[in-house]
Amino acid sequence: xxxLSHAYIVSSAxxxxxxxxxxxxxAKMLCSGAGDRPCGVCRDCRKIKARVHPDLTxxxxxxDDKGVRKKEILIGQIRDMSADAYVLPNEAAEKxxxxxxxxxxxxxxxxxxxxxxxxxxxxxHFILCVQNAARLLPTVRSRCVELRCGDEADAEDESIAxxxxxxxxxxxGGDVPGFTAWCFEHEKMDARLLSDFxxxxxxxxxxxxxxxxxxxxxxxxxxxxxxCLKYQTVNTGVKHIFGLLAVRSAMETRKQVD
Numbered sequence: 504x505x506x507l508s509h510a511y512i513v514s515s516a517x518x519x520x521x522x523x524x525x526x527x528x529x530a531k532m533l534c535s536g537a538g539d540r541p542c543g544v545c546r547d548c549r550k551i552k553a554r555v556h557p558d559l560t561x562x563x564x565x566x567d568d569k570g571v572r573k574k575e576i577l578i579g580q581i582r583d584m585s586a587d588a589y590v591l592p593n594e595a596a597e598k599x600x601x602x603x604x605x606x607x608x609x610x611x612x613x614x615x616x617x618x619x620x621x622x623x624x625x626x627x628h629f630i631l632c633v634q635n636a637a638r639l640l641p642t643v644r645s646r647c648v649e650l651r652c653g654d655e656a657d658a659e660d661e662s663i664a665x666x667x668x669x670x671x672x673x674x675x676g677g678d679v680p681g682f683t684a685w686c687f688e689h690e691k692m693d694a695r696l697l698s699d700f701x702x703x704x705x706x707x708x709x710x711x712x713x714x715x716x717x718x719x720x721x722x723x724x725x726x727x728x729x730x731c732l733k734y735q736t737v738n739t740g741v742k743h744i745f746g747l748l749a750v751r752s753a754m755e756t757r758k759q760v761d
Contacts, residue, residue: 511650512649513632513650513652514650514651518632521632521652522603532628533551533595550594558598574607575608576607578612578615585619600629604632607638616629616643631643637696641694641698644698660699663703666703671707689745692741692745701732705732708724709725727747727751
């Protein structure tokens with residue numbers, strides 16, 4: 504049986520497609536049928552399809568007295584979800600919470616969710632539906648498995664793609680002064696954008712790894728990016744991360760030139 508993570512981020516440019524993907528994932532988590540999951544025919548699958556399963560909770564932005572949706576998911580909603588997560592399931596063996604528009608959680612709500620993701624109750628899963636994962640705190644993203652659905656969701660943000668391309672080109676080109684200057688020029692990057700940038704760099708390096716004979720050098724740079732992503736989980740400043748990139752990556756570049 505496939506082992507499922509306790510927390511996922513479902514990223515899609517289409518809210519409807521992302522939410523549908525989240526329900527499919529929830530069905531896989533709660534399915535009680537034999538064989539491949541979701542079976543689509545058991546009681547749990549049928550209730551999820553009808554959106555009436557008691558162990559599947561949808562967390563959405565609240566509405567005011569005029570029916571207007573609030574701009575953010577608030578910390579009180581996450582606290583309520585956290586308290587409910589420790590209550591035993593009603594019918595299924597496990598419980599699932601889908602957070603719709605999770606990228607609208609304010610910072611306080613995200614920090615409250617982070618505590619829950621770090622030490623989740625046994626048998627409880629969380630699915631965060633987002634249009635832009637960069638709006639989530641790096642610490643939240645690091646605790647979740649990220650899934651993309653739809654061609655639009657697979658398209659990388661143009662500005663992030665440009666930065667990642669520039670970084671890798673300088674890294675591979677051997678221009679140590681130019682590379683170092685580039686890192687210092689971008690050390691004020693927004694912390695949430697930094698995560699997407701680092702993931703973009705890692706994707707490019709991983710692609711290069713497939714055709715690069717000098718795999719040791721590429722792996723060294725990938726390990727450095729992984730270290731920076733880990734540092735983000737403990738709120739290391741953007742300036743310090745770019746300083747590390749400038750120093751350590753320049754060392755790898757010098758080795759390449761030598």
